[in-house]
Amino acid sequence: MSIFVNKNTKVLVQGITGNEGSFHTRQCMAYGTRVVAGVTPGKGGQAMDGVPVFNTVAKAVQETGADASLIFVPPPFGADAIMEAADAGVSLIVAITEGIPVLDMVKVKNFLSSKKCRLIGPNCPGIITPDECKIGIMPGMIHKKGHVGVVSRSGTLTYEVVDQLTRLGMGQSTCIGIGGDPVNGTHFIDVLSAFEADPETHGMVMVGEIGGSAEEEAAAYIRAHVTKPVVGFIAGLTAPPGRRMGHAGAIISGSSGTGEAKIQAFKENGIHVCENLGRIGQICKETF
């Protein structure tokens, strides 16, 4: 088992004919992901590496039965693409696009509240269940099938963590990047509760960063609802307040969103805190 995606997941790609879209679609297919359709408005009827391209998501779903969407469209059209997928009945939407205006995302969030679907991202590396399904831009070869669930707000930082786990022989059940934007679809708590319910997941790693209060809320949730061991890491303890550290959501506003407060919340709620990224694999080995 795993969470959210497995070998049966049928994926469509929005923006499949663009540079990034076509490159990563091929990477996903090479990993073994079942990519059944692509969508690029105006290019319906064409094919990319044997994958049929449609003008609309609704048509692609109707023809192929796709149940997940991977989005690569440019930021001005990101919100529209997410809503189109949700309206077409796609149950899992993974938005890689970085730079969607926050007001667009606020509207999308409220729109999605009436739909039965899960959004991961935007501004995220995606989701992978090793050896089964990769919907995203992470390098597949660093992953290994196993029992550690990984959830993170970052991309390359997650790869670093996964790489250390794999080197020490600890495979992963599912790895999810929830994205670095201030308003996103899936939160830490959604993923933690799914890992808790998944019998294949024996322990979890949660990688947070400065900005917002999602880590504090997740820590309180873990204390109340999570029985499996959790290792936590926070990036940005040396970040100055008031500056956006690359990710739109990574900013300390006044006294809120500091790394110290998040580490404190982790410690108070029974999470095993890793304070040195170089040792996170080792700490997981000792904890799980």
Add this chain to the structure above:
Amino acid sequence: MKIHEYQAKHLFAQYQVPVPEGRPAFSVAEAVSAARELGGYPVVVKAQIHAGGRGKGGGVKLAHSEEEVETLAGQMLGMTLVTHQTGPEGRTVKKLFIEAGQQIQKEFYLSLLMDRATATVVIMASKDGGMDIEQVAATTPERIIKVHVNPLMGVQGYQLREVGFGLELPSAAMKGFSSLLSSLYKFFMANDCTLVEINPLILTSDDQVMALDAKVDFDSNALFRHKDLLKLRDLDEEDPMEVEASKYNLNYINLDGNVGNIVNGAGLAMATMDIIKNAGARPANFMDVGGGASAEQVENAFRIILADTKVKAVLINIFGGILRCDVFARGVVDAAKKTGVTVPVVVRMEGTNVEEGRRILSESGLNLTSASDLSDAAKKIAAAVN
């Protein structure tokens, strides 16, 4: 993107948000003629920098005559203004705003901001105008009114009343306040703001409400649809090295340490800064070249870091996923050959095509120290600067 008070008030006026009459001035002569045009005293001479706390720092002063305007403008222009938001180095004042003085009956706090947890726009208001709102929130949270607006519905009449009555405004001012708040919400949504703050909002002696200060922050990701707002960007308020980096789409922030660093990905870049600090050194910057950087971007990143005179050593930390290690290594070698490497450079590289990347670096003839993992990199970089 932040803008100045005078620019924010100009925009407010276009949206029918009442503001005192005022004029920007970039020289003493302009300040004097601005005061003359306002046609009465007192006037307020206000330093324009992108930081709060200007009043306490001596950047907001009352003038009762033309001579006083001239003296104050002369003192303020070119002065280094230090506030709790500028850091100890302060900011040089290059622009002033000359504004008509007001008869103030009461001061309030009013702001609109994006609430990330609830994905709504929050209106915050308080009777404690002019105060540091964070302090009010910490000590007397019951004195803050909070109203969440669903962005699909827009602000409703009852919500405007909730804030107005909550502030205990006199009934004569209630209509004006509802109109001000409703206009402010329109401004916020139409321009992709992330923050609009009025501190203080005033009630004048004749029961008018008015924005006496204005702080506005726009969502940088939305500026593609607001070309008019881009003209309001003031490069004088930004670090020149950060402006240079932004030309190449590099996420760069200048800090005060001595270890330069180049990393791919924002999260890993933050974590790398933390590693440098843990090892007993201090990061000179945040530099994220992005998940899919090109050799050219890497070259520019390296050049910008090496141009920083406080950098005594450089740590390069790359986890190659989309950005392949060989592409990155070529960028580093090209940049190093062009600019010359004058400080120790420690490279830690992992991921896609790492062997090829390491080979390119070791055969380059450049003086680079390679690190086997993060802990090793931290040790080597600390040894290089201490």
